[in-house]
Amino acid sequence: MATPTLEKNGTAEAGFADTPYITATFRIRRFNPEVSDEAQWQDFQISIDPKERVLDALHKIKWELDGTLTFRRSCAHGICGSDAMRINGKNRLACKTLIKDINPEKPILIEAIKGLTVLKDLVVDMDPFFQAYRDVMPFLITKGNEPTRERLQSPEDRERFDDTTKCILCAACTSSCPVFWNDGQYFGPAAIVNAHRFIFDSRDEGGEQRLEILNDRDGVWRCRTTFNCTDACPRGIEVTKAIQEVKRALITRRF
């Protein structure tokens, strides 16, 4: 590849530096039981660089217009999983969604993820989500004596479960799942992804136990393969494929 040149600098960055600010409307689903039992939509108009994140817009609203607007966030670049929300009807991380990519000409709809109880504005009760995660025994299970050094694992065996190790437990997948919306007892995609991460880890010896848990009536068979979860995952995990692989393992008992 060529060494970077000045000409390339010019084109690569001119757009970024010269971006004009735009006025965008954020239509946010507000809910605060200390104030009212009813949720309602509220519009905020702000001037913002469309190359900024939705999270930047929410901060601008909170910091300059309305300090009561409440949402979770931490890392602001898509690895902590705090700020999953529904943006124009789709589950996204606010810190990984640029305003220019969601048609800022029209009001941008922001609401809490679905299927978990809303506690205030965009904050939901995450406890049922983490309970489902804990239920699939999300830790390495081994038998016998531990080796002195590391367990050996070939690069191919390591690659086998790489996709599902990327999960950041943001709940974007689980809260996009129509089965989960209708029945909160369903483990949901995220828990299954985390079971997959261990079932297909060559070092793990707890596969049978986990498969039995997922064979439950609230387990993998509830999945209707709508692919919402795969579309929602901000880490690009092939969630539906992982669920299918767990189903197949249940039938063949090979993993």
Added chain:
Amino acid sequence: MQIHKYDTVIVGAGGAGMRAAIESTKRSRTAVLTKLYPTRSHTGAAQGGMAAALANVEEDNWEWHTFDTIKGGDYLVDQDAAEILAKEAIDAVLDLEKMGLPFGRTPEGKIDQRRFGGHSRNHGEAPVRRACYSGDRTGHMILQTLYQNCVKEGVEFFNEFYVLDQLVVEEDGVKKSAGVVAYELATGEIHVFQAKSVIYASGGTGKFFKVTSNAHTLTGDGQAACYRRGLPLEDMEFFQFHPTGIWRMGILLTEGARGEGGILRNKDGERFMEKYAPVMKDLASRDVVSRSIYTEIREGRGCGPEGDHVYLDLTHLPPEQLDAKLPDITEFARTYLGIEPYTDPIPIQPTAHYAMGGIPTNVEGEVLADNTTVVPGLYAAGEVACVSVHGANRLGTNSLLDINVFGRRSGIAAAEYSAKNDFVALPENPAQLVQDQVERLRNSTGTERVAALRLELQETMDANVMVFRTEQTIKTAVDKIAELRRRYLDVSIQDKGKRFNTDLLEAIELGNLLDLAEVMATSALARKESRGGHYREDYPNRDDVNFMRHTMAYREVADDGTESIRLDYKPVVTTRYQPMERKY
């Protein structure tokens, strides 16, 4: 107000807190108080690797690692602590593997290792492959693995509990820890946790800078809680600026990118690090590389219309290698800059990254009340602490190591302390300070806004106490911080409610940042030398005669209520390595 009693309380659930919790839960009744759900902690943002001289891919040993750590820290490292860090690194990595961490593997199936800045074979001869990694998601894998093992061990978490006060009582002239006071985000309720031992593992304080790799939540809450109760803070002037943050945003792009062969270039396409570090080049230590980048920018060789950044060039690396070894950072470039790293270089600038200083501890994690006296029952580990294994500049991959080695040590030590000792009686009205603080902010009708003050703080810190400092710039920062602290008294919030009041918490966090920024700038002003991450243009050389010693900053309150900072110094522990000139 609720009162809880636990043997051991851990503040923070990142790598250090959870590593401590795994040990402490096995040995004592433990509660982990964390302002975030554990998997949200910023350990998960660490990318490149965790150092350990496993010698899986080439000759290496822990003594070389010790030397590199000491040299990397510009001889402000306590050498006994660095030896422990390097020696215990090997078991720390193997322990994580046994807990299930999916490390990258060699063709033989062993843990693979890659090059990283400042890590060398045989005392600086050439870069060595010492960093154990999992793609560019090593921190994510460590955080997940530790959380998984906390689930396995049944660790008890109090999620979204903000610890706002450390209870220190004096018995027979000895300062002791009695517990902590926490604010529950969901309800606004205040909780007192009486505990035989307390471990701070609450992370860094990078949010007093504007361009930073740190999360919004890294506001130095643990440091501030201890400092306000008269405990010292060590070496706060030493802050690391990571060379490769995404231009203007500060998002971290791992040093592993250069470990994999990435090259820094100026506007002429020149590989400028060859001039500054002929042997280690792009893999010199971070302080050296960050200064080199700003030197290029200052001398007119920066890129872009404003000449305010340089390039991280990965275009000569095969796309398969980028996909396999650096998937996340290449995606960051695509998402946030719209740049394809296969074909285009990535604009970068140094980004405020890591506090070398913090709550002083010994190698067991016990917190120090002065140069020698420990505070019985009080521990700290990870970025919040200063052991000091990082001295004036931390080597890349040594922080993921630090949290595991000293998280484990403090977890064991604190639980053993809890087993042998009784509770210290709580002070009268233990929640008073927090109640007053919360009520004052809720009822304030002042005209100052949190976000505006925070931005002014960040801008003055970026402008005046970053990579290059002078007496004049630091004084400008000190004056500005004093002004902001006055104005902070007049700050008000809009959310007056109890439920998930993040408006209130942001105001409290700003108070912490202001206190710590003041300590940092004051410590920097007094250190009239250049060492590691602290570079004074008016004192460009290291001065081992006067300054090979740790700064200890104490908050003093006069009888009339006036606050000031008293600086003292603590000798560096030297075992085998005498200071030498530092070249890469």
